[in-house]
Amino acid sequence: MSKALLYDSTVCIGCKQCEQACAAQNKLPYDDAIASEEIQSDHKMTVLLTRGDKFMRRLCMNCKDPSCASVCPVGALQKTALGPVTYDPSKCMGCRYCMVACPFSVPKYEWGKLVPKVQKCTMCPDRVSQGKQTACAEICPTGATKFGEYNDLVAEAQQRIHDNPGKYVDHIYGLDEVGGTSVLLLSAVPFETFGYRTNLSKDPMPMLTYRVLSHIPDFVPLGGMVLGGIWWITHRREEVALAEGRTTDEKKNGRKE
Amino acid sequence: MARATTFKFTFWKLVFLLLMACGVYATFIRFTQGLGASTHLNDQFPWGIWISFDVLCGVMLAAGGFTLTAAVHILNVKRLHSIIRPTILTAFLGYILVCAALMYDLGKPYNIWHPLIMRNPHSVMFEVAYCVMLYTTVLALEFSPIVLERFNLQKPLKVVRTILIPLVIFGVILSTLHQSSLGTLYLIVPEKLYPLWYTPLLPVFFFLSAIAVGLAMTIFESSLSSKHFGLQLELPVLRELGRVLVVVLGVYAILRFEDLANRGVLKLALHPGYEMYLFWLEISLALILPLALLLQPKVRSSANGLYLAAVLVVLGFITNRMNVSITGFEGSTGVRYFPKWTELAVTGMIIAAGFALFGLAVKYLPIFPKEETVQERLAVPVNLESAVSPMLEHAGD
Numbered sequence: 001m002s003k004a005l006l007y008d009s010t011v012c013i014g015c016k017q018c019e020q021a022c023a024a025q026n027k028l029p030y031d032d033a034i035a036s037e038e039i040q041s042d043h044k045m046t047v048l049l050t051r052g053d054k055f056m057r058r059l060c061m062n063c064k065d066p067s068c069a070s071v072c073p074v075g076a077l078q079k080t081a082l083g084p085v086t087y088d089p090s091k092c093m094g095c096r097y098c099m100v101a102c103p104f105s106v107p108k109y110e111w112g113k114l115v116p117k118v119q120k121c122t123m124c125p126d127r128v129s130q131g132k133q134t135a136c137a138e139i140c141p142t143g144a145t146k147f148g149e150y151n152d153l154v155a156e157a158q159q160r161i162h163d164n165p166g167k168y169v170d171h172i173y174g175l176d177e178v179g180g181t182s183v184l185l186l187s188a189v190p191f192e193t194f195g196y197r198t199n200l201s202k203d204p205m206p207m208l209t210y211r212v213l214s215h216i217p218d219f220v221p222l223g224g225m226v227l228g229g230i231w232w233i234t235h236r237r238e239e240v241a242l243a244e245g246r247t248t249d250e251k252k253n254g255r256k257e
Numbered sequence: 258m259a260r261a262t263t264f265k266f267t268f269w270k271l272v273f274l275l276l277m278a279c280g281v282y283a284t285f286i287r288f289t290q291g292l293g294a295s296t297h298l299n300d301q302f303p304w305g306i307w308i309s310f311d312v313l314c315g316v317m318l319a320a321g322g323f324t325l326t327a328a329v330h331i332l333n334v335k336r337l338h339s340i341i342r343p344t345i346l347t348a349f350l351g352y353i354l355v356c357a358a359l360m361y362d363l364g365k366p367y368n369i370w371h372p373l374i375m376r377n378p379h380s381v382m383f384e385v386a387y388c389v390m391l392y393t394t395v396l397a398l399e400f401s402p403i404v405l406e407r408f409n410l411q412k413p414l415k416v417v418r419t420i421l422i423p424l425v426i427f428g429v430i431l432s433t434l435h436q437s438s439l440g441t442l443y444l445i446v447p448e449k450l451y452p453l454w455y456t457p458l459l460p461v462f463f464f465l466s467a468i469a470v471g472l473a474m475t476i477f478e479s480s481l482s483s484k485h486f487g488l489q490l491e492l493p494v495l496r497e498l499g500r501v502l503v504v505v506l507g508v509y510a511i512l513r514f515e516d517l518a519n520r521g522v523l524k525l526a527l528h529p530g531y532e533m534y535l536f537w538l539e540i541s542l543a544l545i546l547p548l549a550l551l552l553q554p555k556v557r558s559s560a561n562g563l564y565l566a567a568v569l570v571v572l573g574f575i576t577n578r579m580n581v582s583i584t585g586f587e588g589s590t591g592v593r594y595f596p597k598w599t600e601l602a603v604t605g606m607i608i609a610a611g612f613a614l615f616g617l618a619v620k621y622l623p624i625f626p627k628e629e630t631v632q633e634r635l636a637v638p639v640n641l642e643s644a645v646s647p648m649l650e651h652a653g654d
Contacts, residue, residue, distance in 0.1 A: 073382035074375035093371050094364020097382045099303040101445045108300045111293030116364040208444045209381050223430045227331050234333035
């Protein structure tokens with residue numbers, strides 16, 4: 001049911017049509033100068049990197065359990081059932097926690113604008129919900145970027161590695177990283193070459209904060225009861241002392257209680 | 258004497274006006290040209306000094322509020338009562354200034370109310386947003402008796418005093434959540450934050466250090482106030498705080514190094530480099546020097562010794578917050594961040610505003626004990642029978 005993208009860098013010819021189609025789809029400018037930029041930015045959601053005769057795409061991984069959606073206080077970022085991680089600028093208040101939290105450092109910000117938005121690839125949610133491919137997959141002349149069912153693409157990626165021993169690094173990037181992503185990558189050279197982090201946990205990152213947050217509903221009543229109890233004891237002591245006609249010992253009080 | 262005071266105030270007024278002028282100009286740039294033109298923030302470094310200092314340190318410096326209200330109202334430590342008002346004032350001002358700083362840092366500040374209706378309880382930032390909103394309200398209520406007394410409004414005063422204990426308890430819970438949640442924010446970036454600072458215990462460390470800074474700030478502002486407003490220094494009270502401070506710092510130090518050892522990253526503390534130097538700067542200022550000072554009974558009982566130790570603790574944990582939020586990210590992002598002048602100007606203006614508002618409040622409101630006790634005894638009859646009596650607040654007088 002869930003859709004995914006499989007990018008096989010060994011099939012890629014580096015034509016950058018994916019960049020151009022992405023810009024057109026998201027109504028962003030695209031010219032030769034922008035084409036030569038090798039970093040994702042507020043005006044470039046996907047980048048085709050060239051290292052010698054090897055290519056690699058960088059785009060939002062559209063994680064299964066995305067950090068950005070988990071940390072967004074207002075739910076501007078959402079994981080949809082179809083796969084895309086969408087962004088609603090009208091909800092966003094611009095705290096930029098998504099940018100800090102993303103393990104792939106994908107979300108970018110419109111620093112130059114007075115009413116800024118976060119910009120990231122959202123896996124063409126409008127097209128995908130209409131049953132169409134993403135813009136980058138549709139335009140790709142060699143099929144290096146392939147759109148399809150998640151399970152089918154995982155099987156296909158495994159098959160390609162299996163059928164071509166030595167051709168690929170024996171790793172499907174995105175299969176296990178941070179609990180899995182909707183973008184899967186195959187490469188002939190180590191992923192670090194293109195700046196991909198390979199030290200990522202196999203568990204979804206949101207668990208790291210949710211483990212702490214989930215204690216709050218217990219902590220609040222418990223804390224209230226403990227503090228209330230302490231208050232009751234300290235003041236009951238004072239009451240008793242007063243009733244018995246003793247004066248409360250200031251010094252002792254100050255130190256012990 | 259009078260002349261000296263006047264001169265002093267004129268000098269500080271000049272400094273204040275200069276800071277304000279720079280701040281206003283920086284504000285103009287921020288809101289007419291955007292974040293890009295007014296900060297050195299970028300896609301690699303989306304959070305800068307406005308988060309690190311104004312928010313993380315601002316909230317930490319306001320921690321005296323919950324520490325002291327808990328000690329006085331819940332634990333019934335009456336000796337501390339005389340310094341509770343200036344401490345609540347500091348906390349309240351601190352939170353107001355944190356809110357002000359947020360308006361600069363948020364990309365779309367006019368959407369700051371969105372968490373009220375758009376809720377994502379899985380987000381630490383959502384928790385932070387609610388803690389800021391609710392605790393600022395609690396602080397306003399805890400502060401309100403001072404204003405109500407000033408204008409002799411007995412009815413609302415009675416209402417606030419009746420709900421004081423539940424209010425204090427709620428405030429302590431919110432503060433615990435808020436102080437720790439600022440550490441929880443960074444739990445989601447294990448691959449980005451340098452291992453000397455990333456630890457699953459971040460929320461615990463943020464909370465413990467907030468208590469230490471709360472105590473240190475109380476010592477600091479009491480000492481400073483006694484100098485500037487010609488008030489008598491409550492030395493025995495400060496000594497008491499100094500003793501507790503030793504314990505809190507000791508516990509923090511043990512936990513911190515135990516955690517580094519457990520995670521096997523203690524060797525990084527000896528691995529020469531940018532991170533190592535800033536780590537030891539933090540540890541020296543926050544732990545080694547203050548503990549060395551405060552463990553000597555002679556220093557601990559002197560006004561100057563306490564003052565010095567308190568300043569060191571405050572500076573040390575400011576360094577800690579900066580390290581967690583800036584230094585610790587520079588390695589993984591490969592970018593060095595140093596704030597632009599506009600960022601510094603806004604922060605400077607906010608600090609200056611804090612000092613000025615504190616001065617004004619002390620001048621026009623019954624903040625320090627002398628005025629307070631006199632007004633108290635005139636205004637409200639003593640009721641010894643009921644433990645729930647609002648007079649509890651002043652039971653020690």
